[in-house]
Amino acid sequence: MWEIDAKPVPGAIAAMAHKILKRRGVLFVLSSPSGAGKSTIARRLLASDDQIRMSVSATTRPIRPGEVDGKDYHFVDLERFRAMVAAGDFLEWAHVFGHRYGSPRGPVEKMLNSGLDVLFDIDWQGAQQLYQNWGGDVVRVFILPPSLEELDRRLRARGTDSHEVIQGRMDRAAAEISHWDGYDYVLVNDDVDACFEEVRQILDAERLKRSRQTGLIGFVRKLMPQG
Incomplete structure (x- = not known):
C-alpha cells in the first residue's frame, strides 16, 4: 500500500475557513512544457501548504540517479x-516520451477523503482525462515560458540531456x-517568485468557491433567525 507523507507545515490562508466549513x-x-518551471513551483507549493499533497504517478520509465521509488514516482514494469x-x-494515464505515466486512483481518493487537496504534475492528456472523470473539482493551470528561446536556454542549463533529447523536448513543447x-x-x-504567488492565490480562491463549500448551507442557516 502506498503511504501518504505527513508534513507539519503551516497551511495557506484558505485553510482557516476549512476549520469552520467543510468543503470538497x-x-x-x-x-507546462519541460523547463517552464512547473516542478519548482509544485515543490514550493507542497512545502508551504499543509492542506495539499502530491499525487505520485506510476511510470514504466527507468529510475534515474537520485530518485526514490514511491516518492518521485512509483516505478513499475x-x-x-x-x-x-x-x-x-x-x-x-498517458504515453509520454516512449514511456507510460498514470495517476493511481487509491492514494488520491484516500487523500480527498481525509479532507486534503491533491496536486497533479501531468500533461494536457492527463488533465483532459482527469477533468472528464472528476469535472468541476479539477482546477487546471498551464504555465508558459516567457519565450521559446528562454525555454531552450533553461533546458540546456540543466546539463542533463543530450542535444537530441533537448530538441525532442522543444518539439514537444x-x-x-x-x-x-x-x-x-x-x-x-x-519570474518564478511571482508565478508561484499567482499559483498560490489561484488555489486559495478555488478553495473558497461557494460551490465547493459543502457545509455552507447548514452554517448559514444557523446564523439566520428562525421564523
Missing part, C-alpha cells in the same frame, strides 16, 4: 502498468502549448 477537495493540476489500466486503477486553451488558468513564468 480540489484536484489541482499544474502542466509494463506488464504491471497494463494490469493497472485494465483494473481501472488509474484516474488518468510546441505541441503542449497548442493545448493552452483547455486550461482554467494560464500563467507566464518570467
